[in-house]
Ligand SMILES: Nc1ncnc2c1ncn2[C@@H]1O[C@H](COP(=O)(O)OP(=O)(O)OP(=O)(O)O)[C@@H](O)[C@H]1O
């Protein structure tokens with residue numbers, strides 16, 4: 447049932463959830479309280495009748511370019527990273543189940559005993575039926591990231607925007623964790639974000655969204671209500687536009 451007091455400006459969104467955000471205050475893995483809170487934010491948006499695809503990251507478990515992967519064959523490390531996103535996807539689906547949300551996980555890597563494979567038409571059908579679709583295993587290819595998977599799946603499912611829910615509250619002139627003097631953009635063009643090498647997302651993801659005219663909004667998943675505010679068209683975080 448849609449909430450008649452709030453009208454979303456997007457009918458279908460692709461939400462990129464940072465894997466690291468799932469850690470909450472922990473050093474590693476998935477914090478149950480944090481994942482429940484994130485799911486509650488998603489539930490508020492689902493209640494508006496918005497169709498939601500989710501790409502989940504894996505940085506809380508494994509990252510192919512992290513120190514833990516030093517010396518490893520890069521492609522092997524990347525496959526481990528993609529499998530980490532499958533674990534996060536299953537945890538997210540379970541947290542959604544506990545919250546009363548109906549979701550499906552689709553994986554870009556074939557592990558059919560665990561999750562169903564990514565099939566675009568089926569994913570779109572699920573969205574039309576009001577189910578949340580969690581896209582796991584990134585693009586299914588090494589040397590990419592889940593940000594690029596978000597751009598790709600967002601374009602494939604016809605999402606109107608990619609929402610990057612992360613640990614920072616937008617895009618800054620430099621990494622705010624390293625440069626406290628960095629300032630936040632309210633909005634920025636794709637060309638400027640790419641030319642300035644703003645590392646909040648990788649250049650492949652920015653370029654794909656730019657080419658597909660798919661805007662991105664980067665915001666903090668730790669700001670209560672931020673996801674809903676973005677979906678209602680209220681200013682939140684940083685909008686990346688064509
Ligand atoms: N110019 C910038 N503006 C904002 N954040 C930046 C910038 N440059 C680098 N960052 C960093 O980018 C990070 C992006 O966050 P995030 O952890 O979501 O990336 P991710 O690799 O997609 O996540 P994960 O792998 O955990 O799914 C932020 O934590 C921030 O410190």
Ligand SMILES: O=c1ccn([C@@H]2O[C@H](COP(=O)(O)O)[C@@H](O)[C@H]2O)c(=O)[nH]1
Pocket residue numbers: 465502503504505508509510511523524525526527528530531583584585586587588589590591592593595
């Ligand atoms: O398409 C993809 C997506 C991801 N990977 C690997 O997984 C990890 C985790 O993803 P994050 O985007 O960093 O959350 C990533 O570092 C890669 O190692 C991949 O190979 N292909």
